Amino acid sequence: MGLIGNWLDRWSERSTRNVAQRSSRRSALNRIGKLMVGSAFVLPVLPFDRTSQAHAAEARKRKQATDDTACDYWRYCAQDGYLCSCCGGTVSTCPPGTEPSKVAWVGTCRNPVDGKDYLISYNDCCGKTSCGRCMCNTSHGERPGYRLGLHNDVNWCMANDSSVFHCTTALIVGLPEGNA
Amino acid sequence: MGLIGNWLDRWSERSTRNVAQRSSRRSALNRIGKLMVGSAFVLPVLPFDRTSQAHAAEARKRKQATDDTACDYWRYCAQDGYLCSCCGGTVSTCPPGTEPSKVAWVGTCRNPVDGKDYLISYNDCCGKTSCGRCMCNTSHGERPGYRLGLHNDVNWCMANDSSVFHCTTALIVGLPEGNA
């Protein structure tokens, strides 16, 4: 938990400095995400960022605030994992029988409704094997492991009794300036 | 091993009695099997008999004796599993690091080259998790579990130190009458 505090502090420093360069990141995966809600397991399950180069930049601009089972949902700008919303959980709660991760990585995502930036905590849900539904991998603000609190290529169930990864939630843990 | 002997005896009795009604069974899976050699993991992995009704009967007639990585290879008439030929093994030997099953089910398949029936032993290869390549499921002569030696809906790695199923081989263990 102390580490999380540290990460948040570090993140907040960075966010202050870098706020101008943040942009709404959204991957072409949203379409894949949607397809997979419908036809998971028949279509290939695509775990990583499959962004088509041709459309990546354009795709990054779009995002939505209505369907949290799609990868272009605004909170998923730095997501990496199966969406818990497709796995029996919700955008912020774990599926039955799993346990929220004790530690998490964070990202900053812009809500298209109010145009403001929110601090998002990506808590994995742990204790059951991969959900396998609605893989979503985006990397806005993601950093290598030496900035571990911003790193999503590691299993954040690591500190739970069972470190087995099932899916990932996206919790609002910080509000835009002025809303606190 | 005693059980295998019993099954063989029982099988032989049956084969004598039923020889007239045996036909060359081959499932439409052969096409799927071929596809999967080429594109395993991107196409869905189809574990069971996906026989299209429209073509099943016709498909059953065809079989070949040249490509043992395809499900329509003649020895696979009662196959059920990933073809070891696609997994680093051969039609009769296991992939490196796996162990042949100590027990097996058997089938009778007609070799299109000489038109004669051979007794085939389907030995699983054991000790590594599912190969996942070239699934092939056919059921010529397959019978429920009360005829266990002719049953393919059970894991035949069951008697090995590791009962974990990897793939299935198809061994000639009985020659046509007159060739002994």
Add this chain to the structure above:
Amino acid sequence: MNSIAWARRSLLALACMGATVALADGLDSTGVVEMAPPTPQRLYVVDPAFPHMIDGRMHIVDGDTERYLGVISTGYSASVALAPDRKEIYVATTYYARLNHGERTDVVDIHDAQTLSWKGEIVIPTRHAQAMAARNVTQTSFDGHYLFVQNATPATSVTVVDLKARKVIAEVQTPGCWSVYPSPSVAGRFSAMCGNGSMLTVTLDAAGQVLSRRQSAPFFDPDKDPVFTNFDRYQGRYVFVSYHGQVHVADLSGEEAKFDAPWSLLNAADRKQHWRPGGYQLLATHEPSGRLFVTMHDKGEEGTHKDPAKEIWAFDLNTHQRVSRSPGYGAGGLAVSRGDKPRLYALNVEEAKITQVDVSGAKPRFLRTMQPIAETPIQLELQ
């Protein structure tokens, strides 16, 4: 808002694990979803996950909304049974200390069916049959007191687990026989189908001692017309079908199995077209209407007995008359929901799709085909 305040809020949120409420100030807290109470249309889809058989699953899905409710890990080549009251799920499975090597441990895992959480395990002999998941390889006694688990080494036997005492009370040898068919009225009694066409019935006392062991006269000829081991129940009796479409109804309540005279699903025209039953969980009954549903295909021959359905046929179990023919939906498995609005669920094994058919009226009525669930679903149970 400054960074310190954000950090504090986050720590607060993260400290509230287990709560499902969003904080009033717009911040989220971690938590776990509580499932709504079950409806008759809750589905339990058993998925051996062939490409990764070590990691089998049972998916829980709401048939009304198609919402994916959650999953249970079932380990390696599991067989699964629901408690009669659907409060618990029993999974007979195998674990190795190191995934695919090391010490083998077979257990019956017990899961809470409403929270989908693991409640505990009962260690069983390391002989559990690693069979394709199917009803006939693991079942509870009629009252949920015992669990019968098929073994194969390949010698066949049955492990009897006392679910109340959470321990194994017996292992019964059943050479040449296969399946566990619990008695509809005696908790410590089960039957098994045997290679000579007979039914073995074993009766145990509460301590697991064998009180009786009776083999019926053969009721079918396994060489001429094998009977599928899958089943459904009707009026406390077991309904089976054969490769060639004979229906066998068994009374397994007593010390020795009794059988009705078999009857055929086929008329002369059907026989000419070689209609046959085919699939895995290839038949389902609906008690209130006395109907039997069977997955059927034409042009049947040796080796087609697992082919998917070209049609689903319905029969009146009392008159033995066919009452409807429906599309097959490519089904290899069937199940009918209980309650006021019975639905037939037809599982297309190939495409992992489930078709819902309204069977509340005389004529089956197509409702919808659900989006694919699972990788390699093979068994389907209902609330």
Add this chain to the structure above:
Amino acid sequence: MNSIAWARRSLLALACMGATVALADGLDSTGVVEMAPPTPQRLYVVDPAFPHMIDGRMHIVDGDTERYLGVISTGYSASVALAPDRKEIYVATTYYARLNHGERTDVVDIHDAQTLSWKGEIVIPTRHAQAMAARNVTQTSFDGHYLFVQNATPATSVTVVDLKARKVIAEVQTPGCWSVYPSPSVAGRFSAMCGNGSMLTVTLDAAGQVLSRRQSAPFFDPDKDPVFTNFDRYQGRYVFVSYHGQVHVADLSGEEAKFDAPWSLLNAADRKQHWRPGGYQLLATHEPSGRLFVTMHDKGEEGTHKDPAKEIWAFDLNTHQRVSRSPGYGAGGLAVSRGDKPRLYALNVEEAKITQVDVSGAKPRFLRTMQPIAETPIQLELQ
């Protein structure tokens, strides 16, 4: 031929397990394939198998024939390293006593690279970082004596395993740092990249005691231009690239890391088009020709650093000049084979396809794109 004879032959055949010969009389015997000796084009494809992460694999494939040679089970979220002589494969992984619950055991599994059989395990602390497989999280020392394994709890440390003695000799705390970069000349020495842009270098004696611990001055600004932790080697030095295309070459042989002056992959026109490196194993060197290959995409911006390649660029590591631009083949990972006929293997993570490019001449020449291998390949090693 009668049934008894058939049975006898079969028993004989089944008794001959381990042999690979077909019997002279046309009957087969069970056996296990022996792999042909390795060629420089043998591929090791690390596949975390995301949809069933508990069942990760490393696939072994012949690059010349595309023949699938076999597989190693790597368990849950493993990191993998090959012995320098390619005789053994080391897998740092996690097992639970019951697949996803029960006691956790972390081990380094040792596999024979030629027989693909499991040779044994070394139990390590249950802190192994369950990271996306990548070179920088597990490596052997230059001489194969030690294995360095990244830990995360999320506090970071490194487990040091003596592979000769088959035991753990140390756990070194590396707070705020990530990766293991073994020294090219001192077996007990490794470095790690740190959050303040510096490199930490730790030197151990044979007993695992820390002899020295030196932090370099920062060599990059993680806020302005983060350096990817993946790497390849050139003339005993480590080559890294940054999000914005700076090349950092590090000498990690000594007690404290030293760095060449960084240089850029980009010219003014490239910068205008926002070309950037992107992917996972996003760079590879070819020693004899002094070339560096990098997966590049244009229109880069925040969040594109894992995007697949639009082009593969090659640079002369001595002159820092770009020497070729090739199609990207959608690659997210690169590796170059050793020996006379060097090939660049470009791993398309999305489609699980590997493209082979002949890099024996001055100009890269497309050879072929292999059929898909693995489900979710993310790391690629060569013989």
